[in-house]
Amino acid sequence: xxxxxxxxxxxxxxxxxxxxxxxxxxxxxxxxxxxxxxxxxxxxxxxxxxxxxxxxxxxxxxxxxxxxxxxxxxxxxxxxxxxxxxxxxxxxxxxxxxxxxxxxxxxxxxxxxxxxxxxxxxxxxxxxxxxxxxxxxxxxxxxxxxxxxxxxxxxxxxxxxxxxxxxxxxxxxxxxxxxxxxxxxxxxxxxxxxxxxxxxxxxxxxxxxxxxxxxxxxxxxxxxxxxxxxxxxxxxxxxxxxxxxxxxxxxxxxxxxxxxxxxxxxxxxxxxxxxxxxxxxxxxxxxxxxxxxxxxxxxxxxxxxxxxxxxxxxxxxxxxxxxxxxxxxxxxxxxxxxxxxxxxxxxxxxxxxxxxxxxxxxxxxxxxxxxxxxxxxxxxxxxxxxxxxxxxxxxxxxxxxxxxxxxxxxxxxxxxxxxxxxxxxxxxxxxxxxxxxxxxxxxxxxxxxxxxxxxxxxxxxxxxxxxxxxxxxxxxxxxxxxxxxxxxxxxxxxxxxxxxxxxxxxxxxxxxxxxxxxxxxxxxxxxxxxxxxxxxxxxxxxxxxxxxxxxxxxxxxxxxxxxxxxxxxxxxxxxxxxxxxxxxxxxxxxxxxxxxxxxxxxxxxxxxxxxxxxxxxxxxxxxxxxxxxxxxxxxxxxxxxxxxxxxxxxxxxxxxxxxxxxxxxxxxxxxxxxxxxxxxxx
Amino acid sequence: xxxxxxxxxxxxxxxxxxxxxxxxxxxxxxxxxxxxxxxxxxxxxxxxxxxxxxxxxxxxxxxxxxxxxxxxxxxxxxxxxxxxxxxxxxxxxxxxxxxxxxxxxxxxxxxxxxxxx
Numbered sequence: 001x002x003x004x005x006x007x008x009x010x011x012x013x014x015x016x017x018x019x020x021x022x023x024x025x026x027x028x029x030x031x032x033x034x035x036x037x038x039x040x041x042x043x044x045x046x047x048x049x050x051x052x053x054x055x056x057x058x059x060x061x062x063x064x065x066x067x068x069x070x071x072x073x074x075x076x077x078x079x080x081x082x083x084x085x086x087x088x089x090x091x092x093x094x095x096x097x098x099x100x101x102x103x104x105x106x107x108x109x110x111x112x113x114x115x116x117x118x119x120x121x122x123x124x125x126x127x128x129x130x131x132x133x134x135x136x137x138x139x140x141x142x143x144x145x146x147x148x149x150x151x152x153x154x155x156x157x158x159x160x161x162x163x164x165x166x167x168x169x170x171x172x173x174x175x176x177x178x179x180x181x182x183x184x185x186x187x188x189x190x191x192x193x194x195x196x197x198x199x200x201x202x203x204x205x206x207x208x209x210x211x212x213x214x215x216x217x218x219x220x221x222x223x224x225x226x227x228x229x230x231x232x233x234x235x236x237x238x239x240x241x242x243x244x245x246x247x248x249x250x251x252x253x254x255x256x257x258x259x260x261x262x263x264x265x266x267x268x269x270x271x272x273x274x275x276x277x278x279x280x281x282x283x284x285x286x287x288x289x290x291x292x293x294x295x296x297x298x299x300x301x302x303x304x305x306x307x308x309x310x311x312x313x314x315x316x317x318x319x320x321x322x323x324x325x326x327x328x329x330x331x332x333x334x335x336x337x338x339x340x341x342x343x344x345x346x347x348x349x350x351x352x353x354x355x356x357x358x359x360x361x362x363x364x365x366x367x368x369x370x371x372x373x374x375x376x377x378x379x380x381x382x383x384x385x386x387x388x389x390x391x392x393x394x395x396x397x398x399x400x401x402x403x404x405x406x407x408x409x410x411x412x413x414x415x416x417x418x419x420x421x422x423x424x425x426x427x428x429x430x431x432x433x434x435x436x437x438x439x440x441x442x443x444x445x446x447x448x449x450x451x452x453x454x455x456x457x458x459x460x461x462x463x464x465x466x467x468x469x470x471x472x473x474x475x476x477x478x479x480x481x482x483x484x485x486x487x488x489x490x491x492x493x494x495x496x497x498x499x500x501x502x503x504x505x506x507x508x509x510x511x512x513x514x515x516x517x518x519x520x521x522x523x524x525x526x527x528x529x530x531x532x533x534x535x536x537x538x539x540x541x542x543x544x545x546x547x548x549x550x551x552x553x554x555x556x557x558x559x560x561x562x563x564x565x566x567x568x569x570x571x572x573x574x575x576x577x578x579x580x581x582x583x584x585x586x587x588x589x590x591x592x593x594x595x596x597x598x599x600x601x602x603x604x605x606x607x608x609x610x611x612x613x614x615x616x617x618x619x620x621x622x623x624x625x626x627x628x629x630x631x632x633x634x635x636x637x638x639x640x641x642x643x644x645x646x647x648x649x650x651x652x653x654x655x656x657x658x659x660x661x662x663x664x665x666x667x668x669x670x671x672x673x674x675x676x677x678x679x680x681x682x
Numbered sequence: 683x684x685x686x687x688x689x690x691x692x693x694x695x696x697x698x699x700x701x702x703x704x705x706x707x708x709x710x711x712x713x714x715x716x717x718x719x720x721x722x723x724x725x726x727x728x729x730x731x732x733x734x735x736x737x738x739x740x741x742x743x744x745x746x747x748x749x750x751x752x753x754x755x756x757x758x759x760x761x762x763x764x765x766x767x768x769x770x771x772x773x774x775x776x777x778x779x780x781x782x783x784x785x786x787x788x789x790x791x792x793x794x795x796x797x798x799x
Contacts, residue, residue, distance in 0.1 A: 472735070475761035475782050480693020483787035487700045490788070513783050 015060040015131060015138075017042045021050040021076060022065035022092065033124050037131045047072045054079050059087045060134040061127065065116070066093040070100060077108025086137045088130035092116055189322050196330040200337070202236050203243040205330050210238065212323065213304075216316055220278075220305030223269065225254070226287070228335060229294035235272060248272050254301045258283050258317070269303070281306050283320060285328040290335040300331060357386065357441040360426070363402055365392060368436060382439065387414045397423040401437050416626065417445040471516040478516070482509035515544050532565040532679055533573075535598045535610050541570070542577040543596075549585040550594060558597035561608045565679040568655045576648040580612040580671050583645070587616035587669065601674055607657075610673040618665040628659075683798055686710040686727040688718030688744065689759070690736045694782075698731060701787045705795070715739025719747055726753040729798040732776070734760040745775050755798045 017040035020026040026043050039060060044050035047068055054062070054076065062080040066073040073091060080089050089110040093100055096113060104110045111130055114123070192212055199205045202224065209222050221238040225248075233250045236243070250272070252264050259282040270277045285300040302324070308316055348371075351358050357374035359367050359382055366380045374386060383389045383396070392399075397410035401423035409422045419441040425434040485506035492499040536559040543550075543557075566573075577596075584594050592615035601607040619627060628649050645659075652659045657675035685707050687695050692713070699709045710725055712718035716738040722730060732741040739747070741758055758771040761782035771779035778797055784790050 472761050476689075476691040477693050479761065479783035480691050480695075480697050483697035483701065483784050483790075484693055486787045487697050487704070490701075490704070 014038045015135060016058045016087070018061040018063065018127070018131075019044060019050070019053060019057070019059040019080075019087075020063050021045075021068070021073075022063075023067045024065065029120055030123065033120070033127065035124065035131060036128045037135065039131065047076060050076050051079055054083045059084050060138075061088045061090065061130045063090050063092055066091060066100060067116075070097075074100065074103050074107060077104055077110055081108050086134055086141055088112075088133045088137075090114060090126070090130060185322070189326075192323055193326040196326055199330060200334065202245070202331070202334060205327070205334065206236060206238070206243065209302075209323070209327060213320075216308065216312070216319075218307040218309075218312070219316070223303040224300065224331070225250075225303065226285075226298070226300035226331070226335070228287075228290055228298045228339070230297050237273070246272070254284060254299045255282055256284055258321075265301075265303070278305050278307060280304065281317075281320075283324055285324060285331060287328060287332045287335060289332045290339065293336060293339060298335070300328075302327065356443070359386070359439050359441075360436055361398060361439050363435045365398065374441070386441070387412060393421075395421075397421055398437055398439065401425050402434060405434060411444070411448075412441075417443055418448050420444045474512065474516055478509050478512050482506055482513070485509060511544070530567050530569050532567055533570050534562050534565050535573075535608050535673075535675065536560075536562045538568075538570060538573045539577055539596060539598065539610070542574045542581070545578060546581050546585070549582050552591050553585060553588060554591070554593040556593060556595040556597075558595065558599075561598040561600060561610075563681050564600065564608050564677045565681065566608060566655065566657075566675040567678040568675070572651045573655070576651050576673065577610070577612075579645065579648045580673070584612050584614035584616070584669070584671070588614050589616070592616060592668070600677075604674070606677055607674045608677050610675075611670055612673075613668060613670040615668040618667060619661070619663040619669055620665070624663070627661075683707045683729060683795070684710065684725060684727040684754075685729045685731070685794070685798075686712065686718065686721055686725070686754075687731045688712045688715065688722075688736070688741070689731065689733040690714055691733070694733070694759075697787060698790070701791050702794075705791060715741065715744045719744050722748060722753075723751060728754045729794055730754055730756045731794070732756055732758050734758060734766055742774050757794060757797065 015037045019042045020030075021044045023045060025045065026041055031041050037060070042053060042057065042059065044053050050064070050068075053059075059080075062077075062084055064073050064076050064080065068076075073093075077089055077091060080087060089108055091100060091104045091108070091110050091113045092115070093113060094116045096115070101113060104113055111133060112126055114126055118126075192208070195208050196205060199208055206222055206224060213219060213222070223235065223237040225233055225235050227233040232247045235246050235248055238244065248268070250268050252268060254265075255262055261279050262282050265282060266277045266280045269280065281304045283302045285302055287298045287300055291298040302320075304320075306313070306316070351371040352373075354371060355373065357371065359370035359374045361382045362368055365382050367374075367382050367385060382398075383391065383393050387393050393412035393414075395410040395412045397408035398421075400410075401408040402425055405425050405427075407422060407424045409420055412419050412421055422440040422442065423437045424440075426436045426438060428434045485502050489499065489502045489506065492502055539557075539559060581594065581596065588594070594615075595613045596611070597613075598608065598610045601609040628645050649659045652673055652675065655675055657673060659671065659673055661669055661671045663669040685702055687698050687702075687709065688711075689695050689698075690713055695711050695713070699711060703709055710721050710727055712721045714737045718730075718732065718736075719739065721727075722744070732744060734741040741760075745752075745756065752775075755777045756775065757778045757780055758766065758774070758776040759780045759782060760766050766779060768779040778793070780790060780793070
């Protein structure tokens, strides 16, 4: 643009035409004048023509003659001044009066007033001057224009600069707002995450979410659908503000990305909830943890019924997208927790349904966990709560198991029951020393009793065999002894002490043989046929074997039931008598009196009663209930099996009888055996 | 009569021997089965008291061994009454079975004398 302007300036030597206004036509000599500037001539011979030209054209010099009329000429000068500001104005007058000069200069600001008759040379000079003046003015104006243009541009620039600054400022202000918005958004999000972190159930999480989305009025309550490990789909939502939870066999694949309307799912929801669903937005949730846990089979979606307008919707999407991550994590966590607790619940049930008591016990014998069978009464130590004892149970394998880091077992006694305790050390995670064991308590009371009974019968069998051998071995010399005594008796003269000595020897031999015979019968293990026999005979057959036991005590025998018979295996009832008498003798630590008596029962004449009474210390109350239990013994180790009374009881009961006792501390004990009478002899 | 007593129990040999001697019989003794077999073959007694359970050879073994060479009557005596009785004793070739213990030694002697008569 500047270039064009300077070109215009350069070529300015071609100026606008000169306007000649006069009654007279432009003299030819004037038109032919060679001027310093290339210029054309224009003529106006009337005031109207002149005025029109002045208003429409552009002229470098305007020459107005007063020959039209003095006033008209002055008006035209004025018009020229208004319309042709750059033109040099000149008045040509016949007679210069004071008014023309004054008005022409003041009103028309004419450059020169020239006489009508003027030599051509002077006129040429005047014209050139006028043109020069015009050019100056034009140039000035051009420059002025130029500079004002520049000024305008500068002004524009300044203005736009200001705009930019303003714009920038505005931008800064906007981004500031944005920042603070973003910040508050983050803050809200953090609050949401924090709030989620504190929730332990789906309900709580959905409630938090519901609260978070309350500002979206045109939005339904959230529906959460998830399925884990190929199980049924769980659906959770709210109904009338109440949390609801249901199951569905829906097997529609969940969308993997946000879905603004999933017709299949929506139809399913409508069916499931029994109401129409409007547009439903579906957001998938990513369940990373539980998915690992459930071998990749875990998915969840969050759904909202929405009638949000598009503008709101985009804000909502953004808002929800921000929250999907934390929400997924929270759900993931709860699912995992549920899964774990359901596992632990299942384990608990498993252990509770076992018939054996089971407990996890630590190195200090404190019970950490236990199943229902393992009674816990508030005490922490296993031996306190389980065995009711003040110290570690005898035979407890826990210490050994922890020491050896291998399963150990041992037997403990808890009251009347015997437990086989299996202690399994729980391996510590770092492979170091384990500090806890799982104890399984197997009640082996019955099987132990059975085992001991088997053991006992084997023992008895062995004793039987042994007795047989002993009897044989003794029979031989006894036979010889007795026979020899008989021979010698034959030879010895009667009446001499030698004879009576030999009689005693033979008697002793006979007694020995009898004992051996009884021993053989007593130890006989095979089931023997039941026989009708009197209790008195049984007692008599048994007593010879009790001589040793009885030797310290006074012995009284009152047999009064020889005429009534009971039906028993004689050797078994012998065992009972033997046991009772033997026990009674052993119970009397100081020499006392043992009384064995038999009679028809006073209470029931169909029964015969055998009493074995001692004058011992009596049976203490706390063990009275136990004395018939197998393996209960007050005797020193190796002296009693704890089987005598229990076997006696079972033998008597086998024959339809009853055993009971009466005891008084410091006075003694009497055992009563009552047996049904089968036959009475005369 | 020549009577052989085969028993490992000296008291039995002694008492039985004395009772028989007192009746005027000649007594031979052996303390086990093998010795008894030898004496039996050598002296050919009229009556043999043979115990069942003995070291080296049992009474039934001695009986089987002597077979056709045997002479005299045989009384099997046993303290182990469970194993043998009159029937088994007769099957083995004995003439009589007497269980121990003896209630009366002289009754035994009488029975034996009657048997070998």
